[in-house]
Amino acid sequence: MSERYTGIKFRTKKLGELLENEQLETYALQLNNVLKSLPEICLEGIAGNVSARIIDGILISASGTSLKNLGVLDDYSKVISKFNDRVVEYYGKKIPSSETKMHQLIYTEREDVQYIFHIHVPNLEKLQLMNRYPITKRFFPYGTINLAREAVNALSSNDTVILRNHGVVVVGKNIDITIRILKQIIKR
Numbered sequence: 575m576s577e578r579y580t581g582i583k584f585r586t587k588k589l590g591e592l593l594e595n596e597q598l599e600t601y602a603l604q605l606n607n608v609l610k611s612l613p614e615i616c617l618e619g620i621a622g623n624v625s626a627r628i629i630d631g632i633l634i635s636a637s638g639t640s641l642k643n644l645g646v647l648d649d650y651s652k653v654i655s656k657f658n659d660r661v662v663e664y665y666g667k668k669i670p671s672s673e674t675k676m677h678q679l680i681y682t683e684r685e686d687v688q689y690i691f692h693i694h695v696p697n698l699e700k701l702q703l704m705n706r707y708p709i710t711k712r713f714f715p716y717g718t719i720n721l722a723r724e725a726v727n728a729l730s731s732n733d734t735v736i737l738r739n740h741g742v743v744v745v746g747k748n749i750d751i752t753i754r755i756l757k758q759i760i761k762r
């Protein structure tokens with residue numbers, strides 16, 4: 575389960591800073607509030623990532639950050655390139671999450687999705703045994719297109735997917751429903 579983090583696996587191009595913007599701050603605060611409501615054990619270390627769909631791209635937590643205490647906008651990047659683009663183009667102080675490609679593919683394939691939470695839950699083994707949520711068939715290293723595709727396949731029939739031996743992904747249209755699903759999963 576403890577795959578070593580070795581940085582991002584795609585090319586990036588910084589287009590500028592992430593300037594103060596009410597809409598972006600509202601999304602960042604929403605995401606941070608959800609994270610704050612989760613048990614701290616879910617947010618340990620440099621693991622997991624969160625994002626929201628915005629008008630011109632996605633707002634996503636930066637790579638190499640802890641989800642425990644994300645700064646509003648300082649620890650987020652705005653990605654405006656598309657999934658198929660070779661280079662991930664972004665605004666922000668820090669490089670976007672190593673799982674940016676997975677988030678992009680989910681937003682592309684699931685037009686209804688507004689929020690994505692990828693959390694390294696402590697009860698992963700139990701969840702895998704329960705057989706209640708779709709589980710990716712194989713283990714793929716983090717940040718790979720294979721992992722992104724596996725996740726998206728499983729999400730075609732559900733708003734939750736377990737990434738085998740890795741963590742969970744929960745997606746949603748509504749922040750309150752998404753948080754409820756997340757809390758249910760962690761409690762199991």
Ligand SMILES: [Zn+2]
Pocket residue numbers: 621622692694716740741
């Ligand atoms: Zn992960």
